[in-house]
Amino acid sequence: MSGVITVGTQDPVIITCALTGGIHGKEANPNLPEQPDEIVTQGIAAWRAGAAVLHVHARNPDGSNTMNPAIYSELHERLCAETDAIIQLTTGGSPVLPVAERLNTVLLAPEMCSLNMGLLNFFIRGEQVFFPNHRDDILHFAQEMRARSVKPAFEVYNSAMLEEVDYLLQQHIFEPPYAINFVLQTPTQGGQRGTPKNLLDMVERLHDLPTSLDTLRVTVSSMGRTQLPITTIGLAMGLNVRVGMEDNVLYRRGELVRENAQLVERAVRLARELGREPATPAQARQSLGLRGRDQGKVP
Numbered sequence: 001m002s003g004v005i006t007v008g009t010q011d012p013v014i015i016t017c018a019l020t021g022g023i024h025g026k027e028a029n030p031n032l033p034e035q036p037d038e039i040v041t042q043g044i045a046a047w048r049a050g051a052a053v054l055h056v057h058a059r060n061p062d063g064s065n066t067m068n069p070a071i072y073s074e075l076h077e078r079l080c081a082e083t084d085a086i087i088q089l090t091t092g093g094s095p096v097l098p099v100a101e102r103l104n105t106v107l108l109a110p111e112m113c114s115l116n117m118g119l120l121n122f123f124i125r126g127e128q129v130f131f132p133n134h135r136d137d138i139l140h141f142a143q144e145m146r147a148r149s150v151k152p153a154f155e156v157y158n159s160a161m162l163e164e165v166d167y168l169l170q171q172h173i174f175e176p177p178y179a180i181n182f183v184l185q186t187p188t189q190g191g192q193r194g195t196p197k198n199l200l201d202m203v204e205r206l207h208d209l210p211t212s213l214d215t216l217r218v219t220v221s222s223m224g225r226t227q228l229p230i231t232t233i234g235l236a237m238g239l240n241v242r243v244g245m246e247d248n249v250l251y252r253r254g255e256l257v258r259e260n261a262q263l264v265e266r267a268v269r270l271a272r273e274l275g276r277e278p279a280t281p282a283q284a285r286q287s288l289g290l291r292g293r294d295q296g297k298v299p
Contacts, residue, residue: 009238009276010275010276011238011276012276012277012278012279012280012283013235013239013240013241013271013276013277013278013279014052014053014217014219014240014241014278014279014283014284014287014288015050015051015052015053015240015241015242015243015264015267015268015271015278015279016051016052016053016054016055016088016181016219016221016240016241016242016243016244017043017046017047017051017053017054017055017242017243017244017260017261017263017264018055018057018221018242018243018244018245018246018247019033019039019042019043019046019054019055019056019057019244019245019246019260020032020033020034020039020056020057020059020245020246021057021245021246021247022057022065022090022092022093022094022095022097022246023094023122023124023187023246024249025059025063026063028249029245029249029250029256029257030256031245031256031257031258031259032245032249033245033260034059034063035059035061036058036071036074036075036078039056039058039075040075040078040079040082042259042260042261043056043079043082043083043085043260044079044082044083045259045260045261046244046260046261046264047083047084047085047281048261049261049264049265049268050264050265050267050268050278051085051264051278052085052086052278052279052280052281052283052284053085053086053088053112053242053281053284054079054083054085054086054087054088055088055090055114055242055244055246056072056075056076056079056087056088056089056090057090057092057093057094057246058071058072058075059071065093065094065096065097066093066097067093067097067101067102067104067105068104069104069105069107069108072089072104072105072108073108076089076108076110076298077298080293080296080297080298080299081296081297083281084281084282084295085281086111086112086281086284086285086288086290087110087111087112088110088111088112088113088114088153089105089106089108089110089112089113089114090102090105090113090114091103091105091106091113091114091115091116091141092114092116092131092155093105095120095122095124095129095130095131096124096129099132099133099137103140103141103144106141106144106145106148106150107144107148108298109148109149109150109299110150110298110299111150111151111285111290111291111292111293111299112150112151112152112153112179112288112290113141113145113150113151113152113153114152114153114155114181115138115141115142115145115152115153115154115155116131116133116138116155116157117133117138117154117155117156117157117161117162117164117165117168118133118156118157118158118160118161118164118190119131119132119133119134119190120133120157120186120188120189120190120191121188121189121190122186122187122188123187123188123189124187128189131188135164135167138164138168139168139171139173142168142171142173142174143173145174146173146174149291151174151179151288151289151290151291152174152179153179153180153181153219154168154178154179154180154181155181155183156180156181156182156183156202157183157184157186157188157190157191157192158190158191158192159192159198159201159202159205162202162205162206162208162209165178165180165209166208166209166210169209169210169211170210175289176211176215176289177215177216177217177287177288177289178211178215178216178217179217179219179288180206180216180217180218180219181218181219181220181221181242182199182202182218182219182220182221183221183222184198184199184220184221184222184223184226184230185222185223185224185226185227185230186223187223193226194222194223194224194226194227194229194230195226196229196230196233199220199230199233199234199237203218203237203239206218217240217287217288218239218240219234219239219240219241219242220234220239220240220241220242221241221242221243221247222247223247223248224247224248224250225248225250225253227243227247227248227263228266231243231267231270232270235267235270235271235274235276236274241267241271243260243263243264243266243267244260244263244264245257245260245263248263251263251266
């Protein structure tokens with residue numbers, strides 16, 4: 001289950017659900033989960049619907065972004081207690097949060113964390129916000145993850161960021177398999193649009209990495225209106241997929257998403273139409289090479 005271009009594959013697909021993000025809030029969709037009870041409830045439902053991985057951001061009581069370790073610890077513990085899903089905590093957090101604070105989730109030693117692979121300018125509510133992920137930051141995060149046996153998901157927003165993946169792999173910090181998430185159609189200067197051509201280009205460039213394709217576990221996610229077509233193409237290509245309200249608050253034009261599970265259920269239907277079953281968390285752990293955790297407990 002490598003998740004790298006096998007057209008017509010019947011391999012299980014690892015579905016990640018990104019429950020809430022660091023950009024939009026309830027002004028975009030009042031159903032977006034922000035507080036721990038909301039996030040946990042929707043996380044459990046997404047897991048039951050077929051998501052093997054839950055990608056987690058947190059918010060303050062006022063809905064603003066946070067990297068407060070107490071809030072993340074609560075979310076981590078509750079989701080581990082109520083599901084057997086892989087809990088993937090963000091280190092992106094939000095472009096407005098300091099890099100030092102974004103390390104807090106790594107210190108909780110979850111099974112997985114996201115790791116952004118380059119620099120971007122986000123456009124948030126009409127403002128340009130620089131999102132720093134300098135090479136020394138990436139290396140520092142990587143070393144801290146390795147020290148705690150946290151598997152990174154390399155977040156790649158454009159083809160040039162694969163050069164940073166190349167550099168990081170050459171440092172021999174991590175052991176294979178390597179998880180890569182293509183993140184398309186972000187509201188940024190520097191991110192690539194969610195088009196079939198861009199996805200194909202990024203997949204083709206995987207051949208240039210200093211590792212064999214069978215060591216890669218590749219997921220694709222795409223924002224807004226591009227989520228459904230790119231998810232479908234990714235499934236047909238043999239990739240893993242990420243859906244969720246971090247990336248998309250509309251189910252279709254003019255119809256708000258009711259809850260994250262609705263997007264997972266659609267991904268499961270699409271996968272099965274293509275002859276692919278959603279991977280269980282146990283299958284996903286084996287494929288991703290995670291250290292695992294005891295049932296109901298944090299790692």
